[in-house]
Amino acid sequence: MSTVSPPISEPDPSTFACPSGDKIGPCGSCQRKTWKYGNGGSPLCQWCMGPVQQQWGTTVRHKNTRSQLTPPGPTG
Numbered sequence: 001m002s003t004v005s006p007p008i009s010e011p012d013p014s015t016f017a018c019p020s021g022d023k024i025g026p027c028g029s030c031q032r033k034t035w036k037y038g039n040g041g042s043p044l045c046q047w048c049m050g051p052v053q054q055q056w057g058t059t060v061r062h063k064n065t066r067s068q069l070t071p072p073g074p075t076g
């Protein structure tokens with residue numbers, strides 16, 4: 001399974017969804033034009049963001065601190 005990214009000359013599809021042209025900026029990795037600034041923007045184009053999100057997870061939350069609460073089990 002491999003995702004082929006379009007050439008750099010092609011802007012990221014997010015630019016078409018961007019409500020304002022001044023929110024467009026170069027991707028932080030490949031310099032492709034992408035919706036970079038403002039609410040909904042991303043510093044990376046979707047082609048660069050994809051594998052990164054897979055590593056980070058789409059919902060990055062703080063670690064579960066309640067793991068200490070273990071139910072009392074039978075002893076002996």
Ligand SMILES: [Zn+2]
Binds near residue numbers: 029031032
């Ligand atoms: Zn990129």
